[in-house]
Amino acid sequence: MQQILPAIALEVSVIILGVLMLLAEAFSRRADRTHMAKYAIGVLAAILGFSFFTKAVPGDVLWNVYSVDATALFFKRIALGTTIAFLVMALEYRHVLARSIPGAEEGRGTGEFYILPVFVCAGLMFMASAVDFILIFVSLELVTMGFYVLVAYTRRNTLTLEAGVKYLILGALSTGFLIYGITWIFGISGETNLALVKARLVAGFSGASITDSTVGPLVGNESALLFGIVLILVALGFKVAAAPFQLWVPDVYQGAPTPVTAFLSVGSKAAGFIVLVRVLDVFVAVPAVQGKVTAVLVLLAAATLIYGNITALPQENLKRLFAYSSIAHAGYLLVACASLAGDNAAAKEAISFYLAGYLVMTLLSFLILITVARHSRGDDIRHFNGLGKRSPFLAFAMTLAIASLAGIPLTVGFVGKFLVFKTAVATGHWLLIGIGIVAVGAGFYYYIRVIAAMYWREPEDATPIAVAPPTRIAIAVLGVLIIALGIIPGPVLGQLKERKPAAPAHLAQH
């Protein structure tokens, strides 16, 4: 594979695409906005293709705030794939969209719904490469700003407005936590670059004398460091929907337009976790706080697993069910995060793979949800009754997605769960394993209720559901991916393999 482009060209081209779309939205009065979305899908797919020809240059780009390693490239591809899937879903959703916006009709007045995701995508891609607290913060805000608008987009719907307000207020609050936490870390280490922060902290806590004038009196102060870490964990806990920072999730997921819910649950989660991994990598390297950080993560993971799985049990609305299940999945990912201290490489591999699998199965289930909800006029589980008769294709695809979410072998979801449990066994987190076993059992119960509705029950309205060709292709591709990656996980792992070590390279320059 030839590597001809610097990786930053990917972000730049996504931003150019977004700007062009903005210009088209502003100056073209007659154009059908759905065409714009279709062009965007094409261009993003092309960028996704180009990502396989990019050069991984660690450090040295944008004043050392930006670095590209294999994991970063992998997450950039996840962002691009998610955005493409979002646009496909948004096209399927355009009828609902037109109904829910004052003055809009199909293809008109809804341009931002296709433009904002492109900028969110750029933010996600920057975040994948961010190795400096400044870039982390800026890209996280770029993503969150986009979501503030998208969540509240269908503004005739009161549930949506409620979701928008909740997301805005809690999002702003968590931003506050994040910036405050970063300030503390900066105060202790005098640096914002993660690799340098790590080096400073390790040196500061090992008692070595530091002569740098930028370092304040707090260096080596454990309480101050822990305070900063906890603030950052709270903020990121909000982004990844970890308990006890998850209260916004069910209402926002249910109220937001369904494609946004899918984008939020995949994009926001992936972004949150890549930042979490990068930040935790720094903190678990400091022996003085390693044990305490791990203990906090264990508590977060345990609370998230229990809360997500127990509260998902009685849900009747499928979007709410997915909201709680996304909390549950955050729990499994946090289990892997808790293992970062002991089993670093395997835990990172588990997180990346889990997220990739989570992306595929979540997008598939939401794509089907949108298609079915459009015909059944509702997104409760009972609207899926008898889907096996109305559309065997959709029912079969949904069965695949559900099986994968529940973690049944030969699907990608299982491989992810296996990796998480494996790394937890390797680091000996037996409490989390015990909770995880119960959680998987509970998960089977609430996921399979959807399968029971589709096959056991009779439909209320037996008219067959017609699926538009693009949606059909997207569903088929995602379904095949679920099985293929479940049987042959090798290629994804190959993507994650680092070609050359990234971190020491820019440490050496200072």
Add this chain to the structure above:
Amino acid sequence: MTVLSLIILLPIVNALAILLGAPARKSALIAAWTQLALTLFAVFGYNRAAGGVQFESSWNVAAEWGMSLKLGADGLSLVMLLLTALVTVAAIHVTPRIEKREGLFYACVLLIDAGAAGAFASFDLFFFYAFHELALIPTFLLIGIWGHGQRHAAAWRITVYLAIGSIILLVGLAKLYLAQNVALLHGHRTFDMVVMAKTPGLIPAAAQGGIYIWLLVGFGVLISLVPFHSWAPGAYASAPTPAAMLHAGVLKKFGLYGLLRVAVPLLPEGAKQWAHLLLLLLVLNILYIGLVTIAQKRLDMMLGYSSVMHMGYVFLGIAAGNAVGLSGAAMLMLAHGLSIAALFAMAGYLRQSSPTLAFTDFGGIAKKAPFLGYAFGMAAFASIGLPGFANFASEIMVFFGAFGSTPRPGTLSFSAIQVAVICGLWGVVIGAVYMLRAYRQMFMGENSGTAQVAEPSCCFRWAIIILLVALLIGGVWPRSYLSFIQPSVEALIGK
């Protein structure tokens, strides 16, 4: 493409074809018979003189972890594959007309079949585990859509139970994988079960106990070891006939096969540590479940409990840990699978006359339907271990093996396993009590109940005859199966 990959792919492809609109019953029958033919081809093509794992094929899926889709078969797997193929053929033959969604029904049956065959033919730990789970959702659908009685509750229970059992098993397998002594494997861990079995001392003795208990509980849930058994009787009673036959006859054997294939060769020290617990549980399986079985008033529940009870004997053979006991256990897996499948098939047929299958609804069936009388009698006798059937041959090996197993100093006291054997022998009496009582009430005397039973169709009869003939061969000429089983078992325990 080896014959084994065909055996696994054929049912999957046929299931997909049926879902896409191929004629359901016809395709399923073709798949089942072709699978049986291929399995027989493999059985007769297996070079017994050479022994070991043959028909190997391997396809690398994640080299970094040492994971590959590795298929192969030794004598033990071939016998299990034969059981799978025989029961599948019988199960599809005895299926009555399906009124609703015939295609989905047969697709589910074939997927269960494929999952079982895949598990028995896999020599990669990951796929060995994964194939078994292929049956999970089809079972859920079969019981939930076409089941009887409390079908929804039964479907939920079996699914959640087996899911939790599987995840416990998964943790155990992860522990096993991580505990491997990488110095013996050129620095790379492996999922390859052939390599694992060939590397003595792969799992450090100190780590074995901690792994064994996870495997025992995980497999134990799948096998319905007391106290993890409560999903089984209700699920079998509610399941449609082919699902009950395949699940009780074939799928449940996966857990036992897993213990034989993984725990026996790799964790001998772990087995010693937990030997007393296992003996206690298996005695409970035999005596406690045996007494519960006597109390049943319906044929389907009685068969469900009896199949739980018989797992105790297989465990006894595994606990014995010597070649005789383990071979007996392996053969009992086959014999029990065939006999319980035949019994469930006939119970399913009788259900057409009386949906509850209460004993009091029936009487004097043997007079009106002599074939059913003979066939049920033979299957029942086989199941309780009367001489002439494979069950007898294997149970006697289990008892002899367990009784004569030489204890190693300072570990397993001789008397514990002896007591277990004695309790197990009482279990045979208990089995005779419930089986013969049921047989007398339903098949002998005059018709005192409401149900009218007619002779089954020709197709149904042949399915039962196939199963019974396979049982008789094992009873009259045990070498036929043992010549496959015994060398593999001896290889497992390193003789």
